[in-house]
Amino acid sequence: MILEIADIRIHPGQNDDFEAAIACGATRVIAQAQGFHGFKVNRSMETPERYVLQIFWATLEDHTVGFRQSPAFTEWRSIVGPFFAAPPYVEHFELVAQSD
Amino acid sequence: MILEIADIRIHPGQNDDFEAAIACGATRVIAQAQGFHGFKVNRSMETPERYVLQIFWATLEDHTVGFRQSPAFTEWRSIVGPFFAAPPYVEHFELVAQSD
Numbered sequence: 001m002i003l004e005i006a007d008i009r010i011h012p013g014q015n016d017d018f019e020a021a022i023a024c025g026a027t028r029v030i031a032q033a034q035g036f037h038g039f040k041v042n043r044s045m046e047t048p049e050r051y052v053l054q055i056f057w058a059t060l061e062d063h064t065v066g067f068r069q070s071p072a073f074t075e076w077r078s079i080v081g082p083f084f085a086a087p088p089y090v091e092h093f094e095l096v097a098q099s100d
Numbered sequence: 101m102i103l104e105i106a107d108i109r110i111h112p113g114q115n116d117d118f119e120a121a122i123a124c125g126a127t128r129v130i131a132q133a134q135g136f137h138g139f140k141v142n143r144s145m146e147t148p149e150r151y152v153l154q155i156f157w158a159t160l161e162d163h164t165v166g167f168r169q170s171p172a173f174t175e176w177r178s179i180v181g182p183f184f185a186a187p188p189y190v191e192h193f194e195l196v197a198q199s200d
Contacts, residue, residue: 002145003142005142005152019196019197022197023196023197026197026199027199031199038198038199039197039198039199040195040197040198040199041195041196041197041198042103042105042193042194042195042196043193043194043196044191044192044193045102045160045191045192045193045194046191046192047191050191051196052105052193060145091144091145091146091147091150092144092145092146093142093143093144093145093152094142094143094145095140095141095142096119096123096141096142096143096151097119097122097123097126097139097140097141098138098139098140098141099126099127099131099138099139099140
């Protein structure tokens, strides 16, 4: 299992609409993808236009190949892309420690 | 419950030592703080010197006042601080959506 973390900045004043859109897009599009294992969306308290989207994937390739190179990626971007103030910054992570 | 996300960059070549240190510091110091509800440490696959530390706190003030203004914060920084290549970038987040 790997973790995708996407750092997102949206246009100011669109929080409610963006939150509805990303919840819809993640549930209806991303959650249907091969290897999807869950998502979370968090909004920054200090920077309200900043969101962190976390998605768990079975493998790196489930995201970078299976999802990103599928028509579903275009559908996802059509739902959330209009809110983006800049391209999201995305990296993938491995868990190295956690509390019991 | 709120989520602290700390974006950390360490000096190259110290991954093993840093991972042991942060696991130790989080478990022995942070996990003893009032309002602590769990932590995760993830390492970037694209940028091996980048780590994302996530800590769940009952309230914002449990972190910003209760922990940061206690001697425990100094102890924590003495354990992990020597590995930092730059000051960690820290913000706090509220959950706005998640998968079932």
